Amino acid sequence: MLRLYDSRYSGNSWKIRILLNQLKLPFERRTLDLEAGETKTDNFYKLSRFSRVPVLELEDGRSVVESAAILLYLSEGTQYLYDDPYLRSQVIGWMFFEQGDLQRFLAMARVYHIRGLADKMSQQIERLHADGYLGLEKLERWLANREWLVGDRYTVADLAVFAYVSLAHQGKYEMERFVAIAGWLGRVRAQPGWINIFDQSPYQLV
Numbered sequence: 001m002l003r004l005y006d007s008r009y010s011g012n013s014w015k016i017r018i019l020l021n022q023l024k025l026p027f028e029r030r031t032l033d034l035e036a037g038e039t040k041t042d043n044f045y046k047l048s049r050f051s052r053v054p055v056l057e058l059e060d061g062r063s064v065v066e067s068a069a070i071l072l073y074l075s076e077g078t079q080y081l082y083d084d085p086y087l088r089s090q091v092i093g094w095m096f097f098e099q100g101d102l103q104r105f106l107a108m109a110r111v112y113h114i115r116g117l118a119d120k121m122s123q124q125i126e127r128l129h130a131d132g133y134l135g136l137e138k139l140e141r142w143l144a145n146r147e148w149l150v151g152d153r154y155t156v157a158d159l160a161v162f163a164y165v166s167l168a169h170q171g172k173y174e175m176e177r178f179v180a181i182a183g184w185l186g187r188v189r190a191q192p193g194w195i196n197i198f199d200q201s202p203y204q205l206v
Contacts, residue, residue: 001205002027003057005047007034009114011107011163012067013054014197018159019074021201022193029204068095071156080156090150094157098164102139105132106164109171118172129173136178139165143180147187154191162188167197 004020004027006013020027032038032053039051047063048055056064056073064070072092075081082088109128112121139161142149149157166185169175175182188194195201 001059003030004028004204005030005032005044005055005057006053007032008198010053011167011197012103015067015159015163016054016056016070016074017201017204018163018193018195019071019080019156021195021203022080022191023074023078024193024203025074026203026205027201029201029206031206068092068099068160071095071160075156080154080159082151082155087151091155091157094149095160097135097138098161101135102132102161103164105129105135106168106171106173109173110164110167111171113171125172128171132168132171132173136165136168136173136181140178140180143184147184154188158184158188 002020002025004013004016006016006029008031017029032044034053038044039048039053044055045051047057048065050065052065054065054067054070056070058064064073072081072095081091105128109125109132112118112125118125148154149161162185165181166188200206
């Protein structure tokens with residue numbers, strides 16, 4: 001059985017649980033305590049050379065690390081990833097965009113707020129917002145006349161970008177500014193098998 005190592009508040013881990021649920025794949029979930037250093041052990045390093053979640057351990061003991069790589073691995077041969085080389089390249093391009101232009105800025109502002117560090121880190125949050133808004137504005141412009149990021153259907157591109165964008169309000173981003181993004185977020189949430197960040201998949205064993 002597949003085994004997913006994740007953490008409770010991780011948006012990157014959430015992406016994988018959503019896709020596993022949408023694919024109806026049984027998996028064992030092992031939720032780690034990041035603050036307790038559970039990703040820093042020698043045993044975990046053997047699974048993840050970067051010492052971070054998520055990690056998908058395969059049935060043969062090999063592991064896939066980094067959320068985008070896991071999404072691509074799981075979606076191969078499914079409706080969530082195009083076979084056409086050009087469309088596939090566009091999916092991958094959005095995954096790079098999410099990691100480079102959105103993820104750090106949205107995620108770190110969220111972390112500071114949910115950990116009660118917003119006042120102490122106010123200047124850092126201001127800088128994160130400046131960069132994060134630039135990425136959100138690019139996404140808004142693209143979605144202004146499109147339902148999905150790539151082609152005519154929901155793919156792992158949408159899922160990859162969705163997670164931290166949908167959580168951005170927890171980092172005090174003013175998401176009401178982005179009408180097209182709001183509509184797109186709603187379409188992603190309406191997909192069969194979508195689950196909330198704290199929901200348990202019916203296909204997971206704890």
